[in-house]
Amino acid sequence: MLNEQVNIKNSVALIDDDLQVCDAIESMLKSIGLQAAVFNNGNDFLKSQNLDSFGCLIVDLRLPDLSGLQVIEKAHLMYPYCPPTIMISGYADVPTAVTAIKNGIIDFLEKPFIPQDLIDQIQKALIFDQQNRSIHKLRARLDSGLDKLTIRERQVLRNLLDCKSNKQISSELKLSSKTIASHRANILSKCNTESLLQLASQIQACELNI
Template sequence: MTVQSLAVIDDDAAVRQSLLWLLGSDSLQVSGFDSAEAFLADSDNHRFNCLIIDLRLSGISGIVLLQSLAAWSYCPPVIMLTGHGDVPHAVAAFKLGVVDFLEKPFDDQHLLRQVAHCLQQDQTARQQHERSERVQQTLSTLTEREKEVMQLVLAGLLNKQIAEALHISMKTVEVHRARVFDKMGVKSAVELAGVLASLAAKMERT
């Protein structure tokens, strides 16, 4: 059984303990933090698959924490809690990507459903992020000549045309092409284009 991690960041000890009790299970490890500062100081805070953050924290506020998390290369889904209905803050939170904005006291079953949704969302998004990270790392290992060949392959040129454009032999083009495909983990130019298109789409969203 895969154990996922959730962080509860709330300076109200009673609420925090209640959430730890409600959300704790064999498949979910829940950690409590009494401030944004304590959460940010945790050296392993990237392990969490979902965050529950109180809006009105003492010290760094929940909104400011969200802004800090936006600078992470990957931020897990966030549920924000508030003790006071506040439309401007709710709008700001949703603009920063929170999944839900719940007013205390909240419905326990609704929170549990939202947490389950966040964990599922994190699994898909984290896999996509890790795949994009691997592609970026692989691109950095390509030689300049391999990058030139790759760009011309993506432009639809045949090996003979690439050889003429780069003033190299067809055999050399074939070698570089094969190395690019091997490094990128693809078997065709179409597959290579799809991998790079997915990476470009991700970078546009971030």
């Protein structure tokens, strides 16, 4: 179970050059209590330097400057975290939709879409965003803690994660049980965790290699 708390985002970034579509989606978002930040091209969005405030992105496939796929690819390269994305298009085709999904787009809606379908996907994206931010925050904290471990502490941690006892580790590393216990305490302190079980669960959740 993750202990990282994150704020629920209620702001959506809409990147589309069709002003009528933007007005309609913005009104729809307001009706369900969400805020919208509208960008009419990809570069303006990428320059906003404000991705952390968005819980979801809605991106049109065809934009005046970049394609929607290029916008998302650049966003992932430019920022440490990119919110879940819904792609919309009036020119959808199966290969493009497949490519979008492979690039992490959670859904691809063809214009004209049913408003409720978009609302459903936005709500799903906001849930994903909260989960993703929690993992992202936890991974950053664990990375910081793990970077502080000495080579010997990493050896001890690997053995502990393999469910070996202090006595077994002591024998294999030719260290006293007291030294192993000291290393164990240092590991938990540096990683800011209360128990080995909690640390192991967090490492597994973040898919980290030790």
